[in-house]
Amino acid sequence: MVEALIVDLGIIFVAAGVLLFVANQFRLPTVPFYLLAGLAVGWTIGLDELLVLAQWGIAFLVFVFGIRLDLGDVQSVLRDGEIAAITQLLVVAPIAFGAGYVLGEVFGFADPLRNAIYFSAAVTLSSTLVGAGMLETEIRDNLVHGRLASSIHFFDDLVAIALLLILSTEVMTADAVASKIGYGVVLIVAGLVIYRHGFPLLVRAADGSDELVLMGSVSILVAFLAAAEYFGISIVVGAFAAGIAIRNDGTQSLAVGNGIDSIRDFFVTIFFVTVGALVSIPTLETATIALVLVALVAAVNPIVLLLAFVYEGYDVRTAFFATTGLNQVSEFSLVIAIQALLMGTITEDMFNAIILGAAVTMLLTAVARRTEEDLYSAVISRFFTEQRTRKVDQYSRVADDLSDHVVIVGYGRQGRRLVETLEDLDRDYVVIENDPALYDRLEAECRNHVFGDAMSTYPWQKASLEDAALVVSTVDHRPVSDHLLELETDANVVLRSDDAEQAAKLVETGATYVTVPDILAGEQLVEIVDALLEDETDAETLASDHLDSLAELERYGFTTQREQY
């Protein structure tokens, strides 16, 4: 039996390896390819035993999410409470629930109410694994839409865990749900206590052995899973609480984090492939439900989110680009589905439809991301023309008689430094920025500013581009740079790129100059190293000078967040 299981594992990994190779070639997200691998080899492998390993995959998936969780992040998400995330819960979830219920009634499911909940969760929640992977550069460059999407992902993940806790009741009575929530809270509190007091003890006892801290962390996971089992709540909640208990600071965390990541990757592969393998030959019912699911995720969900973002004050472009990262089924919905399957509370058709829908929507995300520019200019921008100018007019402040002025795109660290220089020189300037979080500062610190997206035309009109002498962009995002080069203006254009090669291309295409932060910084650095090694200065002076200048920057309020541009 064990030999057969090893052969099964072999099949799973070889299939996954081949398909991941394909996914990597085409730069597509990996999760749907795991599911496809499962679909492809599902008929050859015995699933009962694999389900146990797959559950370890779930446990590690959530465990790592818990470890990475920064309690500060939770607070800020709960405090700021993106209106869009809540709107999505209040609008999309009921619509999806209704659709799911009707489908359940039509196809005569045993428990249409419960199946409708699963359906609704699949529609509403979006995937961090896929979304964060696709938006990686945007999140790293701290573009507004990347930040928006990732905060919604995070919110969705927290909702999913709460949902898993509630759905682990067999019968939905208020008492049962309340007791589950109670147990869940107990586990999470226990996790926090271990985080405070237990984990440092473990690290001290391990006395520098990474392996022991790693196995100790796994032991904590095992203990919490056992506790969750004992209380009869979802192991996901146990794994989440265990993740909270693990500290990810200190020097040890590096090795331990790597170790847990490797183990997670091993089991998560088994999980995703097994989920794919559980799908049986689709029936007409399955196909119908999957189709409705995909339609809701790919059409209704983005429209609601788009409107909510716009209502919140984001410009249409940013709103649209944030939504394209959010229109897919979450990996947590797969966990919800498989938990339901193990409890026997989901019908086969619904389960199949959710898995298939997940694979399809995850792939659609990748396609949408590639065509979003075209989609935006061809479709979305037409709907919001009037709205776009009104918003810009309302929030901008520009003097009428500007000429020979400098237009600065982006009000991050570099933007502020440029404004400072221009104020000192007493030259006219306009700042273009689209992040609502920076609006108050713009209002307070800048003589002229346009609140809008540099990718749209109207903000440029507003900034009187035709009379400008110079345009300086502090945003490193290729589409923005290309757009600036296409502007009809006699002004010189200075761009920014973090990649030297791209910078060279931009210069060839017509940019006056391209700032490459690392090159400028590198030049500065050579001077510093030279001075140090030639004993022209010593380490103490160097450090204390720098610390002084940092303190000065801080007085100007540069510490609040990681600002890239």
Add this chain to the structure above:
Amino acid sequence: MSQIALAADFAIIVVVATVIGILVRQLGQPTIIAYIAAGVILGPVAFDVVTDEGLVYLMSELGLGFLLFLLGMKMRFSDIQEILRPVTNVAVGQTVLQTALAFLVALALGFGTIEIIVISLATVFGATPIIVKVLSDKDEITTLPGKIDVGVLIVQDIYLVVVLAMFSADSLDNAGEILQTLAVVFAMMAFIGIFSIASSKYLLPQLFRRVADNKDVFLIVAIAWAFLFIAAAESQFDGGIEIGAFLAGLSLAQLPYSKELEDRITPITDFFILVFFASIGLQIEGGAASLFAYWQEAIVASIVLMVGNFWIMFYLIDREGFGVEPTFLASVNMIQVSEFSLIVGALAIQQGYIGPDILGYLTLMALLTMTVSTYIVANNHAIYARVEPWFRRFESEDDRDAEIATYSDHAIAIGRDDITERLLPFLAERYDDVVLIDRRAGQVESDEDEPYDYIFGDFRHSEIRKEANLAEASFVLSSSVEREVNEALLEEVDDDAVVFVEAERIDDARALYDRGATYVVMSTHLTAEMLGEYLERYLEDQSSFDETINDDLERLRRRGHEPADRMVGDGGETDG
């Protein structure tokens, strides 16, 4: 989700092994002792609460598979090239002489014929988990004695894989049959081996270059590769898991990505191998009676073999002409039963060659020699200082102290980007060795004629840091902005070294200064300053601006014509 209860046995093993692990850690013992002890305690010998069936058996098999995969991957002959010949001589001599000694001891102690064969084949000396762990903790793994030991262990692995293959044969009754099985196994191994070598030359470099930039895909493709070999070997003969995994690892070992992969596979191995070592104790049926059936023999054999094998090693290494001190240290490090002894024992009991009492004997011997030797290895220098006068007599004129090339007083640059790029030529002028660490595949192979040494890998992995010999570097530049990476760096680096690290946030910069960074590079600040200056120049004095940017533009144009794969890969971990 009641199925998880199936994993209860596994859960108990993990928790108990961890608790014992923490206890023995206080005594300075390695974790392998704890894992074996956990199995003995949980199995029939003491509490009898766990069996090695179902998931536990699966996981122990996986552990063994991953262990051999990892061992194969460590067989980078380039690592021990300088001392490959002497090390091979030592390993071959050691295997023959030590097997003979074990045979004599077992014969003298009065075991049965088959048992003697199993015992003498199984008692090879030199346990990788102990030697590597203890020496790494003492930072002696790259010294000459350390290199000799690791070299011998590597060559020894080949012999052990052959022994494993032999034990997977159906019967050990007569020599003819053994030979026949061995011939079949060798033919199979040769076939798979040729395929693995061929693929490591022609197929794998291309395959892995394509996926090496994506960490997750990289790992899964490598595991898939291992399972491919496991499945191929397993379908041909029993015990194929181990041999297949070993050959799969071997074919990956010579790739430039193997260090990185090693670091990714090690935690998975740690996770499963715990179950494997625990499962040995679980197989000692018959309880304490079996474990202690031959306790006197085990003690006698342990003492005789430890002393005897020390002299065998000393003689062999000395013959190769190394100095007395490295010879003594390398020999004294190797006086414990190899973990393979237990692997062979476990296989032999499955095939029915030996009973649980013999496995008990092997387990006792492993526990005894491993525990005692850990203290000896940890204190090897102090012991040598005591006995040095007496050992001086072995000194001879032509001792060669083959110096092993390791870096020292060198410069390390982590992550190749435009910041490091500017500084590299400057460093190359000042330091004999400039080591460049980057986890993007394209960087490792390009520019062979540049005066830098490349290490492919993620700096967050300790293997990589060790390979670059971070502790002895005199200049380190990290272009990673991840605080924990830089903190780990500052922890390990020499106090006198000049350390430049990068940070994005002011708080991080402060913390890094507190931990001893010489200078914290904050590229956005430097850039913003310079940008302000440029703008001022542009507005005040256009010609001076043009002059300034001309140099920069020239540099950019040069970069634009370089091969495109220089900048491949986004989001490399060490890349800001």
